[in-house]
Amino acid sequence: MDSEHRHELKTNELADLLAHFPEFLKRNVNPIIGISLIVIGLITWPMFTKMSRQKTITEESQVSKSIQMLGQDIGQALQSYQSAPEQLNPALSTILVNANALIDLTGETDNPNLAALAYIKAAQAIRTELHLRKEIVSPEILDTQTQKAQEAYEKAAQMAVIPTMKAMAQFGTALCTEERGQTQQAAEIYRAIIDDAGFAATVFPKLAQQRLDSLDDNAESFTFVETAPVESEEAPSTEVMQTPEATTVEAEPAETPPPAAETEIVEPDSEE
Numbered sequence: 001m002d003s004e005h006r007h008e009l010k011t012n013e014l015a016d017l018l019a020h021f022p023e024f025l026k027r028n029v030n031p032i033i034g035i036s037l038i039v040i041g042l043i044t045w046p047m048f049t050k051m052s053r054q055k056t057i058t059e060e061s062q063v064s065k066s067i068q069m070l071g072q073d074i075g076q077a078l079q080s081y082q083s084a085p086e087q088l089n090p091a092l093s094t095i096l097v098n099a100n101a102l103i104d105l106t107g108e109t110d111n112p113n114l115a116a117l118a119y120i121k122a123a124q125a126i127r128t129e130l131h132l133r134k135e136i137v138s139p140e141i142l143d144t145q146t147q148k149a150q151e152a153y154e155k156a157a158q159m160a161v162i163p164t165m166k167a168m169a170q171f172g173t174a175l176c177t178e179e180r181g182q183t184q185q186a187a188e189i190y191r192a193i194i195d196d197a198g199f200a201a202t203v204f205p206k207l208a209q210q211r212l213d214s215l216d217d218n219a220e221s222f223t224f225v226e227t228a229p230v231e232s233e234e235a236p237s238t239e240v241m242q243t244p245e246a247t248t249v250e251a252e253p254a255e256t257p258p259p260a261a262e263t264e265i266v267e268p269d270s271e272e
Contacts, residue, residue, distance in 0.1 A: 116160035123152035150176035167204035
């Protein structure tokens with residue numbers, strides 16, 4: 001078979017394949033699509049995995065950085081509270097802004113323990129801001145801010161996997177409920193921390209027991225009343241203080257020893 005004949009055969013086979021290719025595609029459309037998707041997935045999966053990992057690393061880095069910045073803000077506020085009162089209010093405002101930003105940012109991370117830590121730190125910052133205020137805080141603002149901190153603690157307790165972090169979040173929740181006057185609910189949370197065997201290796205069962213023991217004392221209110229007997233006791237004391245003055249004034253004219261001596265000296269002269 002010469003080369004020209006072989007070329008003609010190959011040309012005929014190619015022409016025949018092209019002529020029947022649409023029919024081939026029609027008969028095998030599903031397998032072809034499946035194989036194409038598998039190939040595309042094998043090619044793009046490493047790219048998507050790398051992009052997702054990079055996104056996760058970026059989000060976790062942002063959350064970690066925000067936690068560190070919030071800790072620095074709290075330290076600055078504490079320093080201002082002690083040595084620079086004029087800088088305290090701006091420092092407290094910065095704490096609130098960064099705490100709220102951290103809560104919003106934490107919702108985007110998929111790391112449960114990091115998210116729990118961020119919620120805990122944000123809640124601690126909110127409570128710290130309240131305690132460092134020098135002016136009187138209205139009951140409405142106090143309850144609103146404490147409730148916000150409590151919600152952050154509750155989210156942390158739901159997401160935390162590490163026992164220490166979960167116990168820390170539950171303990172913070174109990175503190176918030178106690179500060180809001182919900183002593184019964186706080187006592188239940190403290191008891192749950194004490195009874196949880198998973199928290200036995202942490203310090204929080206001991207702290208919860210201490211809070212539970214002093215819960216009644218912390219919740220007790222005192223009323224100071226000015227009673228009448230106290231005033232009646234003060235009146236006699238005033239009279240007693242006045243009495244020596246009157247006695248002293250009367251005693252001065254009564255004491256006249258020198259005239260008596262002078263009289264004894266004059267009497268012998270008159271006899272002579």
